[in-house]
Amino acid sequence: MELKLKSAILIFIVLPFISASLIPESSVTTEKLVKKHGYSIEEHQVQTADGYILTMHRIPYSPKLNNSLVEDKPIVFLQHGLLCSSSDWVLLGPESALAYLLSDQGYDVWMGNARGNRYSRKHAKYSPTLLKFWNFDWNEIAIHDLPAMIDYILFTQNQTQVTYAGHSQGTTTYLVMSSMIPNFASKIRSAHLLSPVAFMGNMESTLVYLLAPVLGHPNGLVEVLGSAEFLPNTQVMEILGQKACSDEAKYQELCANVLFLIAGYDDENLNRTMIPEILAVTPAGASVHQITHYLQEFRSGYFRQFDHFYYRNKKRYGSYSPPNYDLKQLTAPVHFYYGTNDKLASVTDVMKLAGSVPKSALKGNYKVPHEKFNHLDFIWAIHVKELLYDKVIKDINSYF
Numbered sequence: 001m002e003l004k005l006k007s008a009i010l011i012f013i014v015l016p017f018i019s020a021s022l023i024p025e026s027s028v029t030t031e032k033l034v035k036k037h038g039y040s041i042e043e044h045q046v047q048t049a050d051g052y053i054l055t056m057h058r059i060p061y062s063p064k065l066n067n068s069l070v071e072d073k074p075i076v077f078l079q080h081g082l083l084c085s086s087s088d089w090v091l092l093g094p095e096s097a098l099a100y101l102l103s104d105q106g107y108d109v110w111m112g113n114a115r116g117n118r119y120s121r122k123h124a125k126y127s128p129t130l131l132k133f134w135n136f137d138w139n140e141i142a143i144h145d146l147p148a149m150i151d152y153i154l155f156t157q158n159q160t161q162v163t164y165a166g167h168s169q170g171t172t173t174y175l176v177m178s179s180m181i182p183n184f185a186s187k188i189r190s191a192h193l194l195s196p197v198a199f200m201g202n203m204e205s206t207l208v209y210l211l212a213p214v215l216g217h218p219n220g221l222v223e224v225l226g227s228a229e230f231l232p233n234t235q236v237m238e239i240l241g242q243k244a245c246s247d248e249a250k251y252q253e254l255c256a257n258v259l260f261l262i263a264g265y266d267d268e269n270l271n272r273t274m275i276p277e278i279l280a281v282t283p284a285g286a287s288v289h290q291i292t293h294y295l296q297e298f299r300s301g302y303f304r305q306f307d308h309f310y311y312r313n314k315k316r317y318g319s320y321s322p323p324n325y326d327l328k329q330l331t332a333p334v335h336f337y338y339g340t341n342d343k344l345a346s347v348t349d350v351m352k353l354a355g356s357v358p359k360s361a362l363k364g365n366y367k368v369p370h371e372k373f374n375h376l377d378f379i380w381a382i383h384v385k386e387l388l389y390d391k392v393i394k395d396i397n398s399y400f
């Protein structure tokens with residue numbers, strides 16, 4: 001690897017990690033992004049069964065439709081990926097971002113924020129400065145956060161079902177929730193999983209190859225070290241983005257290459273002008289165990305619960321290896337959407353997933369018709385509307 005690229009990775013990964021919670025968050029928020037375009041936005045807080053206080057963002061109606069007073073608008077719930085937040089659904093603006101497109105179709109759009117990201121760093125008892133706060137992975141996001149958020153929406157709106165759409169970790173958590181809480185299926189009208197991540201044995205991301213040997217090996221080390229905060233949102237990335245990655249900056253191409261390295265190379269779909277905006281909202285924060293759990297899936301090839309290592313597994317799960325998530329429990333209609341150049345959700349792994357859910361639930365497995373479509377194109381691609389969202393919206397509409 002070129003030295004420049006190596007140093008860039010080091011800066012992008014290490015700097016925000018060290019800076020941790022000492023530095024204020026970036027000034028770009030979901031609320032500001034949405035207001036800028038003349039849409040209304042609401043903030044709702046909900047407490048999970050285990051004490052985390054989560055913030056949801058809602059675009060209740062579209063200024064283009066005069067439907068603010070229409071009651072019982074159908075609800076779509078959007079759940080972001082790893083190290084991301086509700087901002088990802090609105091970053092592209094009203095012409096192409098999924099939240100606005102759905103709002104313009106007459107939907108009541110709710111966007112979740114998983115525990116640990118910048119909007120959900122609160123707990124009834126623990127401060128995020130305590131390691132105890134970070135003792136969770138996406139298994140807990142799936143079994144506590146998603147049900148708490150969706151139940152809150154259904155209760156306050158007096159409705160019985162939501163349409164679910166998720167990206168990356170937002171698909172993993174949907175699959176885990178559906179496996180662990182099969183009854184919840186009655187509350188899902190249909191689910192639309194963009195770049196579904198469950199089996200990971202064939203993942204190709206360079207970054208993952210670098211990290212997996214250290215963090216993905218269940219050797220007791222993860223237990224001793226415990227979890228902690230990973231890549232919180234800070235002003236550092238906002239400033240770095242403006243200084244180093246803007247149209248005028250010398251290093252914009254380097255910034256683009258760091259993103260390609262993580263997600264796959266797709267020159268045509270990365271709007272370079274947007275890189276500073278992307279960096280202002282990403283990374284949005286997560287726990288180390290979320291990363292560790294993914295790296296374990298990569299190493300083992302299984303879609304299963306967190307590996308606490310041999311004896312601790314026995315104590316916790318009653319078996320020396322962690323139990324698999326039972327994908328046969330999925331009953332609500334589900335659609336997958338995948339990209340052929342997605343370094344994190346490889347085609348082989350998506351096909352394995354599609355073969356593991358009940359045939360009666362699997363209603364679609366759509367290949368995005370662009371060879372280079374990568375993991376982050378699902379939320380940021382220049383042509384994401386034509387290539388993907390028009391199809392997703394058509395699928396969502398077909399259930400009404």
Ligand SMILES: *[C@@H]1O[C@H](CO)[C@@H](O)[C@H](O)[C@H]1NC(C)=O
Pocket residue numbers: 066
């Ligand atoms: C908006 O909707 C209300 C009630 O449905 C109606 O009375 C009003 O004329 C509409 N306004 C426009 C500009 O369509």
Ligand SMILES: *[C@@H]1O[C@H](CO)[C@@H](O)[C@H](O)[C@H]1NC(C)=O
Pocket residue numbers: 158
């Ligand atoms: C909630 O919805 C049910 C069924 O649609 C209806 O009968 C009931 O009156 C509604 N309750 C409120 C408080 O709007």
Ligand SMILES: *[C@@H]1O[C@H](CO)[C@@H](O)[C@H](O)[C@H]1NC(C)=O
Pocket residue numbers: 271272273274277382
């Ligand atoms: C790229 O992003 C900039 C800044 O957000 C925006 O003004 C421009 O329209 C985008 N270009 C394309 C081709 O989407």
